[in-house]
Amino acid sequence: MKLARFLMSREGFISVFCYTVTAVFSFLSFAPLNLPFFVWFAPFGLFIIEKRNRGEWKKLIYHGFGFAVVFYLVSFHWVYHMTTVFGGFDWYLAVPIFIGSAILLNFKFPVYLLLFSYLAKKINRFFPLIASFAILFAEFFTPQVFPWYFGNVVAENQILAQNAEYTSAYGLSAFLFFVSYFLFYLRSPKKIIRLINTFLPIHQKITKQVYFGMSVLFFVLLVFFGNGYYLFQKWVNVKPVAEREVLVVQPNAPLEFRDGRNPAEEIRNLMTRIDRMVEKELKDNPVDLVVLPESGVPFFTTHDSEVTRSIRIYWHQFESLMALISLRHGTNLFFNELDADIPGVKESARIIRNDIRTYNSSVLMNPNGERTNSYQKVFLLIFGEYMPFEWMYALSGQTGQFAPGTKLDLIPYFERRKTPSNVTKDLHWEDTFGLSPDSVREHYKTNQIEEKTAGAFLPLICYEVIISEFVRKFQGDPDFIVNVTNDKWYGNSVESYQHHTLGRLRAIEFRKWIVRSTNSGTSVFTDHLGRNIDNEFTPIESTATIRKKVSVIPGEMTFYRLYGNLLSYLFMGIVGIFFLVYVKRNS
Incomplete structure (x- = not known):
């Protein structure tokens, strides 16, 4: 009243x-x-x-x-x-x-x-x-x-x-x-x-x-x-030292199945969609890197281990598809997945479910279809990926119970295959039903090339990109920044644009390009001046692809990367004393 x-x-x-x-x-x-x-x-x-x-x-x-x-x-x-x-x-x-x-x-x-x-x-x-x-x-x-x-x-x-x-x-x-x-x-x-x-x-x-x-x-x-x-x-x-052709695939993967849809059918449709979208873009126009978004293929992992098999998140067809895409087109493939382990425990040890730690992880598959480096999300989203108290998990069945990663390493990527495919028949998603990942690699054996590192990029998952103090902790000089995210939880709202704009300043702080890959929009490329290239954004709540040539800006440790918020602290200190x-x- x-x-x-x-x-x-x-x-x-x-x-x-x-x-x-x-x-x-x-x-x-x-x-x-x-x-x-x-x-x-x-x-x-x-x-x-x-x-x-x-x-x-x-x-x-x-x-x-x-x-x-x-x-x-x-x-x-x-x-x-x-x-x-x-x-x-x-x-x-x-x-x-x-x-x-x-x-x-x-x-x-x-x-x-x-x-x-x-x-x-x-x-x-x-x-x-x-x-x-x-x-x-x-x-x-x-x-x-x-x-x-x-x-x-x-x-x-x-x-x-x-x-x-x-x-x-x-x-x-x-x-x-x-x-x-x-x-x-x-x-x-x-x-x-x-x-x-x-x-x-x-x-x-x-x-x-x-x-x-x-x-x-x-x-x-x-x-x-x-x-x-x-x-x-x-x-x-500033003249770039190199250019990398990058393709972003926006598959519009489902979030969950509470509306009664058949999960198996939806995932099959999703895998088919990703396969066809990539092939359509790359059949005659190869790229150096393909980027799939966070939750681009939800619920699964390509990491084959006793732990991932015990909790049933490893799926051989997922690994087969990722391998055949990279082998078929001779490109690097960066994708998001679940991952799990038991810290400090060997593979052969007895697996106790309560000891398992699950991660929001992104992985690079090299042009030879080999799972190489991965990054586990470090800065987790409260109420989305973890709850501050155990009893709070009962409030929302959608909240994950993820553990934070511990490494802040760049992801090396490799030179793509320069020659056309040598196989007589390319594989597709439908072929993975009867082929293991090793069989896929054997099929494309003649396509394999010598592994040569072409550079490294800085990987960020979801809203990590908007936290400047966190991003500057990464060591090394990246060629560019890759931010994979899933903004589908926010529907057809302004959130995806705001999310990108909040993270856009990392391009200026690092003087590096940002490749933003989203599940359902909006995906965009941003240069080292913070400009959105061609002002081209993929539409929200739809499938789409977007590709650009990403400039590799010569390495230089900017003031913010070296000293962080030093000037702001000095300003507050000096003005505070003056007052x-x-x-x-x-x-």
Whole structure:
């Protein structure tokens, strides 16, 4: 009742309006709409609420959660779809889960309002650095499952996005709030006229405060736009050392079979579909690498071991198909699968089911049809791939019980076969019913070539790509980045575009191309400047293929790869000390 009365009051209307301004303007600026003009006004809602409630800490906390819920409703409404489809929850459970997640995972809003208000009250004058410091602190030190930052929205501007090479999205967030706070201060026409009149009359003395404030603003604009332009020109003219032809196959594999479909029939149709899609693309136009997405063939593994056989995830026909595709076309094939082992236990030891660890794994099949290197997903998705407590698994039958991988190694790939196939009859999916993987390899024995390493790429599974601090932990210099993901749980929503946009900055931080392969859309290639090649995205909830020549950019350890968030920490430290000294002097 108290909440209802507040919402019906004038104060409630203004508050909801402010929540909506921040949420809607951010959404308009973000993928897939990409209207970056609105981002400069998105923080206005936060500024208005803080100013109207300065020093009223309890109210600011409530308003922070109000921003969180409305922001989730507008920008991340697909979380509700995931809760009902992936989690299998009815609406009366999905709604409180959605609201709870909005509050728990958006503490940045109340933290920002509290810190901003505290500093503004202490300093008691217009100080744009307050806005930058507060948002940087809030984004650094509040928990998130799907890490998103206001800087990701700023990065829709191609020039400003280049600054991510030094600061990732954090620095762009600080820049946004600095500029936006200036615009907010000048929202009144009277203030703009007063500012213009300050500079126009020659006889009038410009105050130190105005001179200093405008000088700082122009300096910050010059640094970010100037540095962005310099980096863009630097990297746009870099000549690649090689090019790799890459094919992405989007098979639109089924998620589950709760609707009564026949699982065996659906999987057979899927395998046939993958086989035909690859053959159609590669029969006359070979490539260096074929990439299948996360869950492209769900539920199975090509790793033949006592453990995988004991839990019935090894399927010889799956391995046979992957081998015949790579052998038939003489190419590298990168695909996703389940995997399992018992750490520290030899194959011949007695298998105890409770000791088995299951992994979300991606594997490379070389041009000779041999299963070579694999990567087990390290950064698992809470509530999707694991639950924080054992008893919570009973809440959702769809949640996996995966173990995190332990290695952060690049995946070597090999030179493709340059000559046409020597066999008289090519094999297809239907032939695997009567052929073992070894039989497939024997059939294509004359197609086998000398194994020569051509390079290595950085493998990422699903939302690992959006966590900059995690990705920079990989060792070595990759030719490019491959991100395989399954966004089908989110339906025909904006999630897939947002997922890609959040991860797009890794291309700039590493100065490497990104190959994004999704199960049901949208797949895309992104270059080392963060540009989506030909702006070509595969459609959502459909089968599709997309192929491009990926440029291998010469190896160079960028600032962010070397030093991570050093500049952001330095900024917070220096500005924090400055605030302390300023407050002490003027108190």
